[in-house]
Amino acid sequence: MAESVIRVLSFPGPLLSAEAVAAIEGALREQPDAAPVVLDCQHLTEVSASGLSALLELGRSASGMRELGLTQLSRALTLMAIQAGLAERFSIFATNEACMRSFAAAGSASCAP
Amino acid sequence: MRALIYELAGAIGAGALDVAGRPLLIRQLQWLRELGIEDVVVELAIGPHAVDRGSWLLGNDPLTARCVVIPTRCAIGVAALSERAALDDDELFLALPANLVVHAELTLPTLCCTYAFGPPAFALQETPAIVAFRTRGAQAESAAEHGGWALRVGDAATAHALSCAVLSHQAPLLVVHAAELREGIWLARGARVAEDAILLPPTLIGVDARVFAKARIGPNVIVGQGAVIEREAVLSEVVVAAGTLVGEAARVRQAQVDARGITSLADHTRTDIDDALQLSGVSLPTAYVGARLLALCLLALLALPWVLAFTVTAARGKRVTRRVLFRGAALHVGSIGVAVLDVVPALFDVLLGRRDLLGVAQHNALELEGTRAEGPARAGAIDLSSALAPGASISTLLWMWRWYLHNKTSQLDRALLWRALGGGRAGRKATTPHG
Numbered sequence: 359m360a361e362s363v364i365r366v367l368s369f370p371g372p373l374l375s376a377e378a379v380a381a382i383e384g385a386l387r388e389q390p391d392a393a394p395v396v397l398d399c400q401h402l403t404e405v406s407a408s409g410l411s412a413l414l415e416l417g418r419s420a421s422g423m424r425e426l427g428l429t430q431l432s433r434a435l436t437l438m439a440i441q442a443g444l445a446e447r448f449s450i451f452a453t454n455e456a457c458m459r460s461f462a463a464a465g466s467a468s469c470a471p
Numbered sequence: 472m473r474a475l476i477y478e479l480a481g482a483i484g485a486g487a488l489d490v491a492g493r494p495l496l497i498r499q500l501q502w503l504r505e506l507g508i509e510d511v512v513v514e515l516a517i518g519p520h521a522v523d524r525g526s527w528l529l530g531n532d533p534l535t536a537r538c539v540v541i542p543t544r545c546a547i548g549v550a551a552l553s554e555r556a557a558l559d560d561d562e563l564f565l566a567l568p569a570n571l572v573v574h575a576e577l578t579l580p581t582l583c584c585t586y587a588f589g590p591p592a593f594a595l596q597e598t599p600a601i602v603a604f605r606t607r608g609a610q611a612e613s614a615a616e617h618g619g620w621a622l623r624v625g626d627a628a629t630a631h632a633l634s635c636a637v638l639s640h641q642a643p644l645l646v647v648h649a650a651e652l653r654e655g656i657w658l659a660r661g662a663r664v665a666e667d668a669i670l671l672p673p674t675l676i677g678v679d680a681r682v683f684a685k686a687r688i689g690p691n692v693i694v695g696q697g698a699v700i701e702r703e704a705v706l707s708e709v710v711v712a713a714g715t716l717v718g719e720a721a722r723v724r725q726a727q728v729d730a731r732g733i734t735s736l737a738d739h740t741r742t743d744i745d746d747a748l749q750l751s752g753v754s755l756p757t758a759y760v761g762a763r764l765l766a767l768c769l770l771a772l773l774a775l776p777w778v779l780a781f782t783v784t785a786a787r788g789k790r791v792t793r794r795v796l797f798r799g800a801a802l803h804v805g806s807i808g809v810a811v812l813d814v815v816p817a818l819f820d821v822l823l824g825r826r827d828l829l830g831v832a833q834h835n836a837l838e839l840e841g842t843r844a845e846g847p848a849r850a851g852a853i854d855l856s857s858a859l860a861p862g863a864s865i866s867t868l869l870w871m872w873r874w875y876l877h878n879k880t881s882q883l884d885r886a887l888l889w890r891a892l893g894g895g896r897a898g899r900k901a902t903t904p905h906g
Contacts, residue, residue: 415867440522443517445544
């Protein structure tokens with residue numbers, strides 16, 4: 359079986375908007391396989407209602423097809439994640455490396471260089 | 472060295488249980504700090520009081536400044552939690568179950584080891600509780616007995632028993648953050664008790680709580696922060712949640728009381744009470760004056776066709792309304808249509824200060840996975856639900872409701888209203904500066 363590569367995607371700006379999530383969705387669609395993807399939230403500082411609902415929908419649509427991880431959430435974003443139940447749709451990790459190691463150990467995927 | 476506080480499958484949310492005026496989670500962090508451990512990873516599984524626990528851990532309290540919170544869907548276990556927290560494979564850490572209160576002086580070891588603590592003398596538990604120092608891949612198998620004690624607190628009844636033991640000086644190592652007025656009677660900062668109120672030990676009156684005349688409180692009563700006990704209320708073996716108003720002459724025994732109902736400490740049955748004279752919240756937000764004026768204007772606008780219709784009828788003796796069929800019933804309505812009438816009772820609620828003008832319509836009736844969706848925000852007369860998550864699934868909409876109830880601001884409401892009316896982007900909310 360060909361080994362899949364785990365990618366790390368970062369949100370394009372400090373705002374979690376519907377457009378930012380759509381950009382992530384577009385990047386996911388371009389991937390030829392169903393390898394897990396790490397979504398790096400380190401640079402997110404603002405959240406919009408539309409962006410949050412789009413992110414929840416992204417997690418719901420990917421459920422069962424592709425593993426998605428959220429990493430490096432700030433304290434405020436972690437609180438919002440708790441309020442919005444993001445843990446139900448995403449696996450949340452402290453760092454990108456921890457997430458990639460966990461995904462790699464779980465399947466045949468390897469970490470992207 | 473770091474500590475990991477991990478959830479147990481059968482005791483999700485145990486960290487929120489009140490132990491003599493402090494949540495169990497805070498008691499654990501205080502004990503860890505006494506040991507010299509301030510870097511703590513806390514697992515927070517979806518379940519009861521998850522948002523409350525998140526607010527404590529991610530707030531401004533210096534005790535939690537170095538806490539890392541890992542939200543999870545369910546209890547994932549120590550190994551998985553240590554992986555998500557990015558602990559190294561051979562890093563030694565203290566694994567503490569989320570439902571365990573421990574009091575012991577420990578010297579931090581340098582190798583994997585496990586300690587067994589017996590229960591305190593006042594507790595009914597017999598089996599010892601285990602606290603492990605381990606790495607992700609390895610832990611010591613045998614448990615060495617240690618002085619001190621540990622108690623598994625899995626439900627409100629056990630937490631209440633522990634609280635009463637603390638107030639009675641049976642568990643002296645747990646600090647009560649209150650002044651002892653007399654043996655077993657504790658008053659926290661800002662608590663006010665009427666002179667002719669009766670307090671029976673052990674009882675704790677929490678921060679800024681009030682007890683009015685002729686109320687009889689105790690024995691075994693914990694009154695939460697900001698709670699109000701009205702005159703002639705009688706409480707025994709009760710935990711009153713923070714911000715709860717217990718009505719005049721109410722009588723409660725062996726229960727956990729909050730603004731919406733009571734939960735029996737004996738059999739954990741829940742009874743909802745929708746009577747503000749019996750139970751309510753203390754600090755209900757009121758609708759702003761501007762919102763009330765706007766509601767009055769909207770009511771006048773909606774009433775105008777009716778007023779005109781009746782005026783014309785009276786003047787000309789002719790009926791000017793149309794007879795339409797709506798859901799099988801014939802209604803005489805004005806030219807503005809039927810659906811708008813749904814908002815009229817809600818606008819009256821806004822005038823009376825019971826609702827906000829903008830918000831979600833029926834959040835009190837919202838159930839999410841068996842738990843009530845709650846938040847500080849009240850229902851709104853003009854429903855913004857359609858703008859929260861347009862086109863999303865029901866499950867997403869439910870989560871967005873919960874998020875909204877905790878993050879409602881006038882700016883967010885205006886943005887959602889604009890979005891509901893078909894314009895622009897909705898709801899841009901900045902995260903707090905300390906995030």
